[in-house]
Amino acid sequence: MSNPVLIIGAGVAGMTAAVELADSGIKTILVERQETVGGNALDLYKAFPTDDCFYCFEGNRWRPGIRKCFYRSALTDQPNISLRMNSEIGDISGAPDQFSVKLKVGPGYVNPKKCTMCGLCLEKSEAFRLLSPQCQPQAVVYDPTKADDGAKQAEEECPTKAINLGAQPTEETVQVSDIVIATGYHEMQPVNVDEYNYGKHPNIITQLELAKIIDPIGESGGVPVRPSDGKPAKRVMMVQCVGSRDENYYPYCSKICCIFALKHANILTQERDDVKVSVVYMDIRTYDRYERYYRESRNTGVEFVRGRVSLIEPRKDDTLDITVYDSLLDKYLKFSVDLFVLSSALEPSEGTDKLIETLGIKSTSGFVGMVDPASENEVVVGDHIYACGAALGPAEVPESVTQARAVVSKILQSRK
Amino acid sequence: MAETEESTGPPATLIDPIEMSKLDTKFREEIHSMPNGEELSACFACSTCTAACPIANIWKYKPHQLIRMILLGMRDEVLSSDEIWLCLTCFQCQERCPQKVRVTDIFFDCKNLAAEEGKVPPNIVGLGKELLEKGQLYTVTADWEREDMGLEPDVPGLSVDGLRNILKETRTSKLVDGDK
Missing domain, CATH: 1.10.1060.10 (Alpha-helical ferredoxin)
Structure with a gap:
């Protein structure tokens, strides 16, 4: 019996790899740092290229290629998958094919196998939260920093006895044959890009923050609102290439920000009431079939301004006056907007550098680099070490899934 | 800038932008x-x-x-x-x-x-006037080229009256008259 496969990160790529390996009869250990699986994709309400809702299974049932909801429910029910939430990777030692990996497993306050999400604890204490109705594992989460008497009461009264407030973090060492890095990306917080005033005004946000605001299950029910006062935003301006293609930050093109900016623009103009969207850009890079997002947004009246932002002046009513240099007209234009959205660079997620160092693998602009750049095996990053999804660089969902399946294929081939 | 009082941001610059609103x-x-x-x-x-x-x-x-x-x-x-x-x-x-x-x-x-x-430039109005009066922009004259080719001085069968009448009833005449 071979050792199990360790998969780091339960986002789109990691979940796909875990479920497909498990379905092929291979034991996997899926480690996730956060309290729910899904990664960045969880915050998106629609995903390109199909514009499918990220929550419901119903809409996708007839389409066998898209099984994301199935993946999530498989995570707790597939016996070959051992899911470790709240957990991080410690030291890695040993030779390829027999790695010895230390796991720092976070305290399991709520047992997901027992929790029925009845909501009793949510009423008792604010320390308990339901991250999303579709969260996986299907359980509430507990924040120990908000511990109160209500939490203790909830522990006692929980009908299924799923809560254990005394849970402690544990450490364990696992023996694994292969390591799959699926650590994904992180959206840069552009606090250092002075010209955009990010972090200095509540109505200056990033694209992922906008995604949360316009998410129908979010606080505003999907209405685009200004974070400053919760009033509906009628005029939205987006600016592309914030920190991407910038030698001061990240020299590479983050590849998917144009598409998700246009996706958001289309949602705002087509599905929300009376919102005017302007996009300030250097180049719109909607590669491959995504050109349709660009054409669609132009048709629906999204205003495109080729140029850069020269000045942001906040007003007392929380609107922003934004002066943009239009390089096509060679003129300066002054807009008044409610929301200013930065398409910020996608950077390697936190800890990627350490992981690269520990495993002694290559790095490409901070992301995991493939062993042989000339080879077609972009998922092979070391001996018995693989990577998939945005751990290799900014990637869209279908690409992450394809890479995850490539990893599965490689591992199966190595074991035949 | 009239709104400077309201502004809580950085000072205005020499840029004089087009007000989109x-x-x-x-x-x-x-x-x-x-x-x-x-x-x-x-x-x-x-x-x-x-x-x-x-x-x-x-x-x-x-x-x-x-x-x-x-x-x-x-x-x-x-x-x-x-x-x-x-x-x-x-x-x-x-x-x-x-x-x-x-x-x-x-x-x-x-x-x-x-x-x-x-908003029509004067030279275009001039052209319209020419059309109205003469029914054609370029009047064919008896010149040496026609003579060399053995053609008669006037273009045979050329009648501009019909066109002139039509133009009088259309926007061309309104344009020209409006200018007067």
């Missing part, structure tokens, strides 16, 4: 709804039209800028620009446009809108 946002729809405007919004400002234009080099606003100005709502600037009248109507821009924007035809639409508002 003062532009005519309906202009885009106005052109879009005209017979040639259907693909107007498809423009992605690649400047192919300007590259194709044989005379845009001497224009203040290049063809792609005029389209941009229409999209932004700079109605007055577009309709009172010389460029829409200087267009040779060679249709090169329209032929080459990768997004099927009918650039030349849109300039015709702009000319029609400008004419309705009486």
Whole structure:
């Protein structure tokens, strides 16, 4: 019996790899740092290229290629998958094919196998939260920093006895044959890009923050609102290439920000009431079939301004006056907007550098680099070490899934 | 800047920007709804039209800028620009446009809108006057070329009266009379 496969990160790529390996009869250990699986994709309400809702299974049932909801429910029910939430990777030692990996497993306050999400604890204490109705594992989460008497009461009264407030973090060492890095990306917080005033005004946000605001299950029910006062935003301006293609930050093109900016623009103009969207850009890079997002947004009246932002002046009513240099007209234009959205660079997620160092693998602009750049095996990053999804660089969902399946294929081939 | 009192941001600079709120946002729809405007919004400002234009080099606003100005709502600037009248109507821009924007035809639409508002350059009005009076822009004269070719001095069977009568009843006459 071979050792199990360790998969780091339960986002789109990691979940796909875990479920497909498990379905092929291979034991996997899926480690996730956060309290729910899904990664960045969880915050998106629609995903390109199909514009499918990220929550419901119903809409996708007839389409066998898209099984994301199935993946999530498989995570707790597939016996070959051992899911470790709240957990991080410690030291890695040993030779390829027999790695010895230390796991720092976070305290399991709520047992997901027992929790029925009845909501009793949510009423008792604010320390308990339901991250999303579709969260996986299907359980509430507990924040120990908000511990109160209500939490203790909830522990006692929980009908299924799923809560254990005394849970402690544990450490364990696992023996694994292969390591799959699926650590994904992180959206840069552009606090250092002075010209955009990010972090200095509540109505200056990033694209992922906008995604949360316009998410129908979010606080505003999907209405685009200004974070400053919760009033509906009628005029939205987006600016592309914030920190991407910038030698001061990240020299590479983050590849998917144009598409998700246009996706958001289309949602705002087509599905929300009376919102005017302007996009300030250097180049719109909607590669491959995504050109349709660009054409669609132009048709629906999204205003495109080729140029850069020269000045942001906040007003007392929380609107922003934004002066943009239009390089096509060679003129300066002054807009008044409610929301200013930065398409910020996608950077390697936190800890990627350490992981690269520990495993002694290559790095490409901070992301995991493939062993042989000339080879077609972009998922092979070391001996018995693989990577998939945005751990290799900014990637869209279908690409992450394809890479995850490539990893599965490689591992199966190595074991035949 | 009148609003400086309100501003809590950095100080104003020497930039004197175009106030977007003062532009005519309906202009885009106005052109879009005209017979040639259907693909107007498809423009992605690649400047192919300007590259194709044989005379845009001497224009203040290049063809792609005029389209941009229409999209932004700079109605007055577009309709009172010389460029829409200087267009040779060679249709090169329209032929080459990768997004099927009918650039030349849109300039015709702009000319029609400008004419309705009486914004026609004097030299164009002059041409209209010529047409009204003579029924043709270039009068054929008995010159040495016709003589060399053995042609009679007047073009046989040329009658401009009908055309002149038609023009009198159409917008051409209104344009010319309106100028007086």
